[in-house]
Amino acid sequence: MKISRLLLGLCFITQAAAQTPGNYSFVYTSAPQNVPTAKVPDAPLAGNGDIGLTFGGTPDHMKLYFGKNDFWRAYPVYPGGGIAFPGGLDIRIKALSNASYYAEQIPTKGSIHAVFAKDDLKVEVNTLVTAMHNTVITEITANRTCKVELDLWAPEGNTAVVKKGPGWVSRSFSNTPLLEWPSEVTLRMKVYGDQTLQPGKKLTITVTFNKTPEENIAEMKAAHQQWWDKFWQRSSIQINDTMLEKYYTNSQYLFAASSRPGKYAPGIWGPFITKDSSAWGGDYHLNYNYQAPYWAAFSSNYIDLTDNYDQPLLDYMEKGRWHAKDLLNIRGIYFPVGIGPGGLCTTLWPLTPDEMEARYGTRENTIDHGYKFLGQKINAVFGAANMLMRFYSTYDEQYAEKVYPYLLACADFWEDYLKFENGRYVIENDHYGEVMPNLKNKGQWRHMLGDYNSTLSLGLVKMLFKGMINVSTYLHKDAARQAKWQHILTHLSPFPTQEVDGRVRLKSVEKSPSPWHSGAMGLARVSIHGLILPGEVCGPVTDSAFNAILLSDVSHWKDKMQEPGSWGNTFGNGIETCFPAAVRVGYDADEIIKQLKARIYAQSNRNGWITAAGGGTETLSAVPLTINEMLLQSYEGRVRIFPNWNHKKDAKFNNLRAYGAFVISSSLKDGRVEYVKLQSEKGRDCEMENPWPGKAVKLTRNNKPASSTLTGRTFTFKTSKNESIELSPLE
Template identity: 25%
Template structure:
């Protein structure tokens, strides 16, 4: 689901913000700052030179040459579970904490009986006159929609900000000069100057193994510096709802500890009772390396004011070292007492930083690129940095805004999982970038949604298998959170939900993964889809005047919703291509696992439907060109919110560079005709363009620049009117909703320009300009191959491929038959432009020009 979906439930202040003014300054905030590379212990290598990804990442540090006081200027740190946003203002450094596992877990699940079944609602909608302009003109439908949307209208569930820590100083004595984030190792440095011209640096990093932030103040020679801060304060989040238990504070001034604990009740307010075993809690604890004291100051009224609760002053006679720890889990495990913690004495800082740096070196060794286009190179490394900070196996799958939040930032649309692109998109980058470990949170999410998805299929649709919900939360659910018969009837979301599981197997070749993690969700999706398409309403010759199995009713993502007479509510291109994709995937899965005989009935249904499958919807442009469109009967001039027209190219992967000339022309006509209003197309539409070899790199860069924020992330920005937006729309209204996790997939667009393998055949540099140099190492291809290649002055040099699983390698020779292939040292002449060779696990294959 697009982030525009639930505009009516967005708090009004989000919709009425004045135009954001800092975008024009965004690019200036991204100064490429060169530092001396640290020693990389594990470099990515190929037979044609070496790329040190760690050193290249260090080139692309993110620098703000002034106090970074705004949340969207701050340096983003994280370990895949805990997130920290480091901001600096003229009188303090403020750290904002969030965590993927910390949510307001209350859940409204009312109206279960009133919602009824799909057939009951479908029958009533059929009776609404087809000549109505909108279904809401019907009183019953309008009231039903209000009832069905009641649960989603509650402010919970949502990510719960974990509080902040303020480290203050007297600005007469100290000034912040700049703030820098080294993305190679996650080190943030806030530079300061004292009134006696001493340069001081507060260094911060998140422990990649434990939910804690370490801080150290040093001088120009990296020696411990005497404390300059006059106060330190721990602040619970100001958006904490008043209908949950208040936080409890703990102060151990002698021990240098300030801490608060927040209980997150499982029950809604009217049901809440203390001590529910399903309640959760978190605790934020500051530990400094010396005792704290309460001091007084003269306030605005001229009276003395003592420091507030959870505020203290540190002696100015000791070095400043601190640790901030975030503990989360069941309320019974997060105790009232402040947990003991080892004191950060400088030695701990150094040792843990070295440990962290090894983890980052290993991360950057997974894959690497070296591009002469420094802007694209920076985008590639920075977004993979953000991905590593935001997601990891064992932590809850990030929602819309990942693990950075404060106040209402990160809570729009509940910050939840939208199953028609938002939750899938950030994980597209994990496959080609060779970071399959980062796809595991998504795999865990889909498996966790199986019970409610199967329950909804059985009880609401009265069909077998699983119907994945339109929106979902990382909390215990017993019904679809968004059961409205408009966006909640998007059939495409079920095959789309499980597609990422198949891709994980396709790119890894891991049969154990297929058997244990992917097979059952894919099978359950196919069970539902075959049953849905074989219903009489979807396969009735009298109604449809053909022998096809139709997808009916359904809704295109972010377009039309449910219409009177079901106009535009059948055979959407996205439904057709994703259903076809997952049917074929399951067919192959049964063959690979040897389960074809036991799945004979389901496979028979799949093959029957595929043999009587509807065609993709098309329309004619004003100039007479045929183009793909979202739904049958649609105008070729429709403005989309989600790039609907090219779904067959991506994510459907039915069409692409492997297609015949006629289809390629259809795709090109469609691309040139398609209009997208923005907000959901920065990665999506540009990746589609790369898949058909039509991405204009310079246009892509301009759009990325338009969407960049000063912190290095790309936000969702409106691009044009004539869709749902008008000339009064604030084009940047989504920019301050949160850190858009979905756009961390930007490196996937670059990867698709360098290499494509979706069809099973590897294509090198299919969308890369002839006059631009590019070198990539260990991009992952379908079939479990790691590919490295270089292009200089329009010429591709030697190509090296590693076969993980021993599958058959299919690759288009960059030189036609004018090349040689070397397998385990044995050379032979390339016979044709398309190479097909059986490999062995662990084998290296090298291609060279004669």
């Protein structure tokens, strides 16, 4: 995978003093219970965006599970295929049998600290995944003599070949039929010190992946802490809410531990893999799971952490073109629901009719030539959403050139697939939800096909062609095609609504054979994807009247609550979608915060990972994105400072990123915005909603007062590349 520029998103952190967050550790007083698991482990976690460490086991038998984002069993069916488990390290200290348990996951240090005690014996364990090296360092000390036993291991089975020698173990997949490419990982252990612990002496164990262990442990640890110190300085928020600040910080930590530039993209469970055949193969699920973990990184100014996102989509383009031609006889790219790295499809139907019948209630395993599209045509465009979010956030020409062929292939597909009927473009048979055989419907599913103008499809297609015009104009490409794209935008079918009991509500689809889809359900997770996030084609600036309908729908989410924390129906999926969407449509900020806290209390692990039934890493964007959107919005082309925040509550943010390639800091104190500081990376015009309603605004450019002032409810001012601007009210 090509390594992108590491400094993108690191710039301009000095314009306002970003602060390192408080400790905000997550503490364990008993051993983790949910390890190993097919989903999110309930254990202390550490990682470097490639290697993941899950700290499981008990004091007398610690089990360190190692995951790696690029270790896949490249088999196109799960279970069996998907991201694989490399192995682990067992640390046995028999003297700690039935000892007390204490461990903490420390985001600011990117490390795990544990203390185990029994009678007069106390053992301390510190472990981390070095930020700049693929080495796990574990240090153990004790206050009296005790023996440590070490066992480096890799699991057998699942057609793996396991080899072992002194201080190393390897696991590989290579000769399995249908395997698309081979993979291998080698763990190499080095021990420094005596395995019979002595008071005042340290036992250090390193486990290095795929190369000879590094010798200078002190240098690795210093580089590790320096990386995390700089990471926390890149942006920050202060909202005087310790609980949310803690989850905000921890979510950023877990995402940074899962994703880095130059590394393979994380799947549904990130690098925290503790067994083969994790749920959904731990793959890149394209109908939102793969995209959502990155959403908060854009506004949090962690652009470089999104560098790895595009490559799997670009790698699948060749197969995507074949799917479009072979199955639909049209141009462009057509993606199944799940893919992996290197052009891998993870989602073939089971290979035999018997397996198909056992799992899905039908013997028909050749649906769509054996690929799982599940009635959805929109997956490739769903993938384009993050590309557009990054483009608008950076206006990086090199990046735009890189992803433009993908965007253009999406446009080719939808130019051919859309139908122009009665003066409008319509979308047939692209389904709001997954339509598939299963044991519950006993394989009877085709009668559910036929969604017409799904809000998911309409919104994302509108997002695509709006983006095509913006990106092609920026790159001076395909000017002759813009008339067609504009015609589609202008004539795309309106989003369906229906009046029920005197209130206009959003419909999921204009019409459908599914009674559930065809009703006026109001705004929900899937329609949010098309309209608000990541679609970004609706909002109070774009269309205030339609936004009022969406806001009304959100205000009725409480009516559907079955239990505390279920606001927005996010126990299954969607916490990272519904809460930021409620912010964007303008729902009451205090109520959103109240419901967000209730959701966290209702369903989250002891390591601070907010859990959902249908996914994992996507929830890491939930708290950061919700808070960021309360403090700063720009997705509708207009910068809005504290747009949905209770102005009676003090708040502050440093170095959040806005569309237009602006990095912004501001403070709200005693009901008044104190200042707005803006760094313009690309010199674009900035449209801003006046932070001081009714007052004129003065500009200071590169520490020099500007001669003119700005007035009005909104205003636009020019900027220069790399210019620092401060806005303040003219008193």
